[in-house]
Amino acid sequence: MIRGLLISISLVWAGCFDQAHAHPGHKEEPAEAELERTALTPGGQIEEWLFWPAYMLPGDAGVLSNDIPYTPPREAPLSDRLSPARNWLGQTPTDRKRRLLDADQLPAGAFTIEFWVTYHVDQPVGAAAMAFDADHNRPAVWQFGFWQGDVQFSVGDAMLAHPVMELKSSKVDQDPESGAYMRGVDRYWHHLVGVFDGATLKLYHQGKLLTQRNGVVLPDYPIGTEFEIAAYLAREPHMELGNLLRNVALYDRALSPVEIAARFEDHRELVDKAIHFRDVFHFTTAAPHVALPTTDSVQLTWEADRPHATLIEWGTTPVLGNAKRIAMSAGRMTKTELSGLRANTAYFYRVTLEDSAGEELNSGLLSFRTAVEPGDPVIFAAISDTEARPHVNAHLADLIWRETPHFMINAGDLTDGGRHDQRVEWTHEYFAAMGHLMAQMPVLPVMGNGENDYVWFDRYHADRGPTRSYYNFHYGDVEVFVLDSNMEARDEQPGFRVEQREWLRTALEASDAKWKIATHHHPVLSERYPELVSDFVDLYEAHDVDLVLVGHHHNYLRSWPLAGDVPVNEGGVIYVQLGGGGGNLSDRPQQLDLRWAKTYQGYGYSLISILGDKLEYRMHDDQGAMRDSFTLEK
Numbered sequence: 001m002i003r004g005l006l007i008s009i010s011l012v013w014a015g016c017f018d019q020a021h022a023h024p025g026h027k028e029e030p031a032e033a034e035l036e037r038t039a040l041t042p043g044g045q046i047e048e049w050l051f052w053p054a055y056m057l058p059g060d061a062g063v064l065s066n067d068i069p070y071t072p073p074r075e076a077p078l079s080d081r082l083s084p085a086r087n088w089l090g091q092t093p094t095d096r097k098r099r100l101l102d103a104d105q106l107p108a109g110a111f112t113i114e115f116w117v118t119y120h121v122d123q124p125v126g127a128a129a130m131a132f133d134a135d136h137n138r139p140a141v142w143q144f145g146f147w148q149g150d151v152q153f154s155v156g157d158a159m160l161a162h163p164v165m166e167l168k169s170s171k172v173d174q175d176p177e178s179g180a181y182m183r184g185v186d187r188y189w190h191h192l193v194g195v196f197d198g199a200t201l202k203l204y205h206q207g208k209l210l211t212q213r214n215g216v217v218l219p220d221y222p223i224g225t226e227f228e229i230a231a232y233l234a235r236e237p238h239m240e241l242g243n244l245l246r247n248v249a250l251y252d253r254a255l256s257p258v259e260i261a262a263r264f265e266d267h268r269e270l271v272d273k274a275i276h277f278r279d280v281f282h283f284t285t286a287a288p289h290v291a292l293p294t295t296d297s298v299q300l301t302w303e304a305d306r307p308h309a310t311l312i313e314w315g316t317t318p319v320l321g322n323a324k325r326i327a328m329s330a331g332r333m334t335k336t337e338l339s340g341l342r343a344n345t346a347y348f349y350r351v352t353l354e355d356s357a358g359e360e361l362n363s364g365l366l367s368f369r370t371a372v373e374p375g376d377p378v379i380f381a382a383i384s385d386t387e388a389r390p391h392v393n394a395h396l397a398d399l400i401w402r403e404t405p406h407f408m409i410n411a412g413d414l415t416d417g418g419r420h421d422q423r424v425e426w427t428h429e430y431f432a433a434m435g436h437l438m439a440q441m442p443v444l445p446v447m448g449n450g451e452n453d454y455v456w457f458d459r460y461h462a463d464r465g466p467t468r469s470y471y472n473f474h475y476g477d478v479e480v481f482v483l484d485s486n487m488e489a490r491d492e493q494p495g496f497r498v499e500q501r502e503w504l505r506t507a508l509e510a511s512d513a514k515w516k517i518a519t520h521h522h523p524v525l526s527e528r529y530p531e532l533v534s535d536f537v538d539l540y541e542a543h544d545v546d547l548v549l550v551g552h553h554h555n556y557l558r559s560w561p562l563a564g565d566v567p568v569n570e571g572g573v574i575y576v577q578l579g580g581g582g583g584n585l586s587d588r589p590q591q592l593d594l595r596w597a598k599t600y601q602g603y604g605y606s607l608i609s610i611l612g613d614k615l616e617y618r619m620h621d622d623q624g625a626m627r628d629s630f631t632l633e634k
Contacts, residue, residue, distance in 0.1 A: 029455055030420065032331045035273055035305070040266045044112075044253040046105065049097070049229065051242035052276070055286070055394040056436050057401045063364035063436070066282040086140070086230065088128050089147045093230035095241040101227035106131050107252040109218065110198045113144045113153075114255075116247035116267050119165045120188040120388050120416070120429070122584040123235035124148035127245045135224040142218065144194040147232060151210075153194035153203055158216040164205045165190055189271055189424070191264040197254035207264030209257060236391070237603070237622065243391045274427040275305045281353070281361045284332070284427045286435025288351045290368040290442050291462035292473065293407070295343035298368055298442075299462035303333045303427075306355050314338060314349035318365055328356065335462060344372040366439050369406065372476040374514075375612070380478070381408040382578055382606040384521070384551025387416035387425075387450055389582035390433035392622065396581065396605050397437040399624055403607055407475065408441060411551040411578050412448025412485075412521025420455040431460070444473055444482055448521040448551065452486040470500050472507050477610060479513035481545075485520035485533045501535055508543035514634065515610055519549040523577055525559060525595060540573045546615065546632060547574050547608070554579045554586040556600040556619060558628055567595060574630070580604040580622075598628045 041048075050069055056062040086093070113129055128145025132138070142155040149165035193204035202212040229248055231241035247267070255263070270276070274284050281304070288302040300312070309328045315321040326334060341347065347370070351363040372378060381400045386393045400408060418425035434443070447469045451457045454469065464471035469484035481504060490496040508516065518540060522533045533550075540548060541563055556579050561572030579586065580603040588599050603622040608615065613634035619627050 029459060030423075033273065035269070035275060035278070040262050042251065042255055042259045042263070044251045044255075046107065046250045046252050047101070048247060048249040049100065050247055051097070051229075052246055053240065053242040053390070053394070053432070055390070055397075055433055057440070058398055061367070061401060061436075061440060063287075063366060063439075065287045065361075065363045065436075065439070066276070067280065069277055069280055086130060086132055086228070088130070088143065088145065088230070088232065089126070089152070091126060091147060091232040092234070094233045095231040097229040097241065099226050100229060101131075101250075103131075103221040103223070103225035106221055106225065106227060107250070108221075110252075110254040111196055112249075112251040112253065112255040112260075113194045114247070114249040114251070114263065115144075115146075115190075115192040115245060117146070117165075117190040117192060117245055118188055118428070119149075119190060119244065121236050121239070122388075125236050125239065125244055126232040127230065127241065128232075129227070129229045129248060129250075131221065131225055131227050133222040133224050134226045135222075138222065141221055141225060142196070144192075146192065151192055151203060151205070153201055155196050155201060155216050156219045158201060158213055160194075160201050160203050160211055160213050162203055162205075162210045164192065164210070189268075191267055193255070193260050193263075195254050195260075204257075204260050207261035236389075238391045238395045239389075240391065271424050271428065274303075274423045276428065276432075277305075281305065281355060281359050283361070283363070283435070285431045285460065287439035288349075288363055288366065289435065289438040289462075290440065292464070293368065293371045293442055293475075295371045295373060296341050297337055297339040298341065298347075298370060299335065299337050300349075300351070301333070301335045301460065301462050302351060302363075303460070304353055304355075304361060305332065307332060308334075308353040308355050308361070310334060310354075311352045312336070312338070312349065313352075314347050316342075316345060316347055318348050320348060320350065333459060341370050343370055344376055345370050363439070368440060368442070371474070372406065374477050376476050377609070377611045378476040378478050379403070379405045379607065379609045380475075381405040382411065382519075382549050382576075382608065383408065383581040383604075384411035384446075384549075384578035385413040385448070385554055385583040386410060386430060386434065386581040387413045387583045388429070390429045392582035392603050393430070393433035395622060396603065397434050399620070399622070400605055401437055401441070405441065405607060407444060408437075409444045409480065409482075409519050409549060410446060410581070411519050411549050412446040413450040413551060413581075413583060414445060414448065414457075415450045416583070418451045418456050419453045423456055426456050426460055444480060444519070446482055446519050446521055446551075447484045447486060449486055449489070452484075452489045467500075467503065470503060472511075474513065477514040477612075479511050479516055481507060481516070481518040483518060483520035483536065485522040485535075485550075487522075487533065487535070497535060501539070504536060505539055505543075508539060508545070511543075514613070515547075515615060516543065516545045517547045517549065517608075518545050521550065522552050523550045524548065524575055525557075525577075525593075537573075544571075545573055547576065547617075549576050549578060549606075551578050551581075553577055554583040555588060556580055556598070556602075556604060556628070557589070557596050558598040558619070558630070559595050560597045562595060565595070574632075576606065576617075576619075578606060597630075600627045602627075 126147030130143035
């Protein structure tokens, strides 16, 4: 137990977002509704399997602060016989959870199979649960699943099929009559249920009946029948079953329409409230996050599934030795600062939460490093457009961590559409995959069009000053100027463009940094879309900005040094479109453009190393292979 956590102390922040710094036109955070902690599990459940991915960093850094309530398969039989893979709809499985049940455990009559799916990719993928004879190539006794948005449910020779889900790249409305382009829970999360009541097959989606078929007979299970859940993910690199199929439940009776609707609402309530697991005390940001380190301080933020008191411990060895207590939070979010630290020093830390009932949540032993002094070497990473694919984000985070950078820039579209009503894209996608990296390495967030209403962008990042969406960051010989390029949205705020430009001009004039790097989401150079940013180019050239990092288009482009929009041999500004953090990949530019020195279509990350008068830039793909490099010297 943590003792004395209700002691009142002075903090930089505690609790929720500070409304005093709200932007003009800022939407307020939705109120934190209290969650009913009793889950609805209908009777007759044979078993429920949870396949939620548990991302963590490699090696000693691999601390899993959230215990994932994963239900592992039972032990495989002593026989080392490997049952052959079952192709389904012409697809070969890439990930199998085998021998989950034997024939004598399967329902002999009426049954219900339930999936909870997240489908946020643009390539065809699928998953299926099936009871089949593992020894012979006979048709499955029954199977239930989906491929490329079409759901199928078959028992014996009878089959139901219905189109349900759509690919992320499709702009076709799920509900054509609504006139809305839906996102989040309405578009990417799906509750799929198949019911056999002994004579009738029924398909349900989001708690509603889609279609049914009468006169169905369940065949006997042959000797050697096994129950398997498989995924078909060949078109999506780095994707595993748990990235697609979160929960599977099997019941030995036919659930009623009322029960199915209630199960959907039960799942949806958790996602809407940005909570992963109903009865597990957990970080909804995956872990505490470090931010904006200086030579003597660092900021920490975290969010849990419930209000909590906190004990923070830190020190230069795993023994720690320093402690700070934070009183019970009013909401689920807490922000604070550790100060009085030493420059360029590695610290260990641990965050322990206690809820109102005395239950504890421990982050595990984490680490961070304070900022280096001018003249010290600096290494930082850069990515952009981490939207949509946590499996790609997590893979890149692993590769980046192995490179040991001091910090990372994410040049916008951290989420695909994480605005005020789509918090799930932060907690269940971005932080689920990147949160463990952010627990031990600060990330500079850039406002993209995917999160440009400020709500969750502000909540989930340590304070960047009164402007929030544009700010500067000093680290050794580097100064990073982070800008907000959502000009169309900001035009609704009188004076925003003028104020941001004036802030940048003043900040550049005042900067004495050896290396000046700017970053914003939308590109400066025309590729194929019109959302260009020209507000800053003259300031970049006038004040010797060395490098500009952007995103928005999902392919890698790197310019020659440019001045006046033409390549130059001396001076000039290099523009890099990062692009490959996880969003749908874009094609190469349609037309030859002499301003571009290098292009690449694929996922990847960049590393920038600086020592004194030399900057080395490397771009790596998602296998770690170097795809581009250049050197700048002062």
